Amino acid sequence: MLENIRDRGNVKWTAMMLSEHVAELRRWQNEDRYEERPQLDDFDLQAIQYEIEVAQKRECQVHVRLWDKGKVVFYMGVIKEVNVESMWITVDSPFGRDRMPVKDIICVQCAE
Structure with missing residues (x-):
């Protein structure tokens, strides 16, 4: 029964998103990865x-x-x-x- 289910995962969700949404999600991920410059004495x-x-x-x-x-x-x-x-x-x-x-x-x- 499970062999008949073909889930495409992220493919189906990104196909429904607007390009503005994808660009904003990428910007948000880059913002999360940003590290402040360490202060060295x-x-x-x-x-x-x-x-x-x-x-x-x-x-x-x-x-x-x-x-x-x-x-x-x-x-x-x-x-x-x-x-x-x-x-x-x-x-x-x-x-x-x-x-x-x-x-x-x-x-x-x-x-x-």
């Missing part, structure tokens, strides 16, 4: 600077958490360059080379 900033310096000198794997437009992004790799003038660091990862602004870094941890 001087101690946190000094710890980040120290970890960046140590990781660059030791050339070890690092885990970098970056705040980007309301979400936290994770990176892993080796710090290859620290540009003090333009306030960027360059991280070499298995997926390529990423340049990230120092002002958006939340946390840096050496993996080794």
Whole structure:
């Protein structure tokens, strides 16, 4: 008896929605996922600077958490360059080379 029931689930509900409703639902979901920028004090900033310096000198794997437009992004790799003038660091990862602004870094941890 249950084999005869063919429920299409979300397909039938989204087909009945207006495009304005779908756009508003997507905006609402993005708003729910938004994370406030963490407030870092001087101690946190000094710890980040120290970890960046140590990781660059030791050339070890690092885990970098970056705040980007309301979400936290994770990176892993080796710090290859620290540009003090333009306030960027360059991280070499298995997926390529990423340049990230120092002002958006939340946390840096050496993996080794």
